[in-house]
Structure formats: C-alpha cells, structure tokens
Amino acid sequence: MKSFQMAHSIKPLSLTPNFILPQDKRPQLAQVSPMASIPIIDLNDQEPSSLVHKISQACEQYGFFQIINHGVPEDLCEKVMTVVTQFFELPPEERAEFYTQDLTKEVKLFNYFLKAEGQEKVTMWSEILSHPWHPLDDHFTHLLPKNPSIYREAFAEYAKEVGALMNRLLSLISQGLGLEKDCLQKRVGDNPRLRAQANFYPPCPDPELTLGLAVHTDFNALTVLRQSPGVTGLQVIKDGKWVAVDPIPNAFVINLGDQIQVLSNGRFKSVHHRAVTNKTQPRVSLAMFYGPNTEAVIGPVEDLIDEEHPPVYRNYRYAEFLEKFYSQEGTRRMVKELFELPK
Numbered sequence: 001m002k003s004f005q006m007a008h009s010i011k012p013l014s015l016t017p018n019f020i021l022p023q024d025k026r027p028q029l030a031q032v033s034p035m036a037s038i039p040i041i042d043l044n045d046q047e048p049s050s051l052v053h054k055i056s057q058a059c060e061q062y063g064f065f066q067i068i069n070h071g072v073p074e075d076l077c078e079k080v081m082t083v084v085t086q087f088f089e090l091p092p093e094e095r096a097e098f099y100t101q102d103l104t105k106e107v108k109l110f111n112y113f114l115k116a117e118g119q120e121k122v123t124m125w126s127e128i129l130s131h132p133w134h135p136l137d138d139h140f141t142h143l144l145p146k147n148p149s150i151y152r153e154a155f156a157e158y159a160k161e162v163g164a165l166m167n168r169l170l171s172l173i174s175q176g177l178g179l180e181k182d183c184l185q186k187r188v189g190d191n192p193r194l195r196a197q198a199n200f201y202p203p204c205p206d207p208e209l210t211l212g213l214a215v216h217t218d219f220n221a222l223t224v225l226r227q228s229p230g231v232t233g234l235q236v237i238k239d240g241k242w243v244a245v246d247p248i249p250n251a252f253v254i255n256l257g258d259q260i261q262v263l264s265n266g267r268f269k270s271v272h273h274r275a276v277t278n279k280t281q282p283r284v285s286l287a288m289f290y291g292p293n294t295e296a297v298i299g300p301v302e303d304l305i306d307e308e309h310p311p312v313y314r315n316y317r318y319a320e321f322l323e324k325f326y327s328q329e330g331t332r333r334m335v336k337e338l339f340e341l342p343k
Contacts, residue, residue: 004088007095007109019123020209021210022117022122028208038058039054040067040068041067056175059264063256068248068251071165073161077158084151103326111124125211125277126275128197131143133159141156165224169222177267187301188221188291192291198284206279213274216333217273218289220291220292225253225285226286227245228283235274236255236273257270257291262299293318294319295318296318298318300312311341324338
C-alpha cells in the first residue's frame with residue numbers, strides 16, 4: 001500500500017512527535033492478555049431463553065460480545081466495508097472537503113487527539129468519518145460522500161438492515177434485565193440519535209508508541225461494529241487486563257454504551273476499550289451508534305430499583321450528558337460517573 005496522507009496534511013503520514021504518546025499512555029502490547037476473548041453468541045439459537053441468558057451474561061460480565069448468524073447479508077456488509085475503504089483511499093484533497101474541527105457538523109472527517117500533561121495534543125493514528133444514518137428514511141443520504149459512487153446507495157441499504165438488528169438486540173437486552181421487550185427502546189425514546197463512524201487505521205512503523213483510538217467508553221446506548229477481516233486492533237478491558245477482539249468472519253461486535261449502564265442501574269456494563277495499530281496492514285472498522293435524542297430523560301428503569309438495589313444514578317436530560325462529554329474532550333472521559341448518586 002502506498003503511504004497514507006491525512007486529509008488535512010501536506011505530506012505523507014510518518015511517525016512524527018505529535019503522534020507519540022507519553023510513556024504512561026503507551027499501549028504496552030506485550031501485556032495484552034492472551035486469554036479467550038469476548039463471548040461469541042449465535043443469534044440463530046433455537047432456544048429463546050438460552051439466547052437471552054447468554055446475552056444477559058455477556059452484558060453483565062463483559063459489556064461486549066460478538067454475534068454470528070445475525071441476519072444481515074454478508075455481501076451487503078462486504079459492500080459497505082469496501083466503499084468505506086475506498087473513501088479513505090481517495091486523494092487527500094478530495095477527502096479534505098469533509099475535514100473539519102467543528103464537531104457539531106452533520107458530516108465530518110477528523111482526527112481524535114489526547115491531551116498529554118505538559119505536552120501539546122497527541123494525535124491518534126487514525127482518520128475518522130462520521131455522519132448520520134437512519135433505518136427507515138433515506139433523507140440522510142444526500143449528506144454523504146458522492147464518491148465512491150455507490151457510497152450513498154450501499155449505506156442506505158446497510159442502515160435498514162442494521163436498524164432491524166438494533167431493534168432485535170435492544171429487545172434481547174431488555175429481556176435480559178427481566179423487562180418488557182420494548183422497554184429500553186421506549187426509554188431511549190423517539191427519534192434516537194443515530195451516527196455512523198468509519199475509522200481508518202493506516203499501518204504504523206511502531207505500534208508501541210501510538211494508539212488508533214484512545215481508551216474510552218461509548219457514550220451512546222448501543223454500538224454495532226463491523227471490523228475488517230484478518231486485522232486485529234480492538235481491545236477491551238476485562239478484569240483489569242487488555243483483551244484483543246479478533247475479527248471473526250461475518251460477525252458484528254456489539255458493545256453497550258454508557259446509557260444502557262445507567263438505564264440498567266449499573267447491572268450491565270459500558271466498558272473501556274481502545275484501538276491499537278499494527279505495522280503491516282491498514283485496518284477499517286465501521287461503528288453504527290444508537291443513542292437517545294438530546295431531550296430524552298435517562299435514568300435507572302424504575303422496575304430495576306428496590307430496597308436491595310437503590311438507584312446508582314440520578315435522572316438527567318441527555319443534552320446535559322453530552323455537554324459534560326464534550327467538555328472532557330482529549331481526556332480519558334469519565335462522564336456517567338458525574339451522575340452517580342452519593343452512596
């Protein structure tokens with residue numbers, strides 16, 4: 001692969017000091033646990049109660065799981081991953097049309113960064129494209145890149161399929177909490193905030209010095225992630241150790257966001273994760289985020305609160321959560337913790 005050039009840069013990407021993390025923030029790849037990874041769940045499980053139990057267990061113990069036999073056509077997944085990859089292969093000046101530092105824009109190409117003590121911002125070794133998606137309404141597609149030529153069409157089709165999968169997952173997660181099937185969807189509210197995020201990680205000369213994405217939790221409710229095959233980069237925290245999430249053929253990685261942890265009153269976990277880089281191959285991942293709209297009021301579901309399980313969090317408008325989230329940019333964000341009630 002020819003050397004990658006960031007959209008806002010005038011020269012090919014190289015490992016300059018602005019990408020190098022301070023010693024204490026480096027990934028220490030030798031310490032990544034070789035233990036078994038996150039659970040793999042077959043959505044074709046013929047026994048509904050067994051499927052709910054497996055998902056509930058994964059949500060409680062890991063906050064992450066992979067799903068197979070999920071019903072989204074494999075050729076469509078490959079098509080959308082191909083157009084996303086082709087977008088990042090466009091000349092930098094063409095991608096630069098979407099480059100912005102204004103994170104309120106509907107469609108934006110940008111780079112994450114980490115604020116290091118006594119140092120300028122450290123840029124993550126990745127380029128990110130973020131835009132809306134919607135399962136039922138194609139109105140969002142006119143905002144998307146025109147090139148590659150089938151980007152809009154592929155995304156509209158993918159959004160419909162992922163939307164149906166999201167509904168099924170939210171229903172299973174609700175049942176895993178002992179709630180009505182539609183409880184979490186109702187609590188997240190009408191007009192959910194739907195964002196897609198394509199992450200491109202070029203090969204890196206020294207993966208020990210950089211991160212593709214810094215340590216974070218997802219601030220939304222639920223994430224459905226597709227990883228490019230054959231390249232590992234995603235890692236999650238389990239029992240204080242980093243665990244690699246290797247891509248499995250035609251699987252999705254599912255992870256819970258902060259809002260599900262709050263709605264479940266802390267029973268289900270939104271877990272810290274990161275993306276590391278590698279020396280030889282570019283890696284692409286595509287995250288579909290599902291979250292509340294800004295007016296939704298989020299707090300523990302009443303049916304999960306009793307004398308033995310008092311509320312862990314106070315209720316808040318999602319706009320308030322987002323405000324706190326954006327104020328912590330560049331740090332290892334701790335947002336849901338701000339809404340914890342005194343014990």
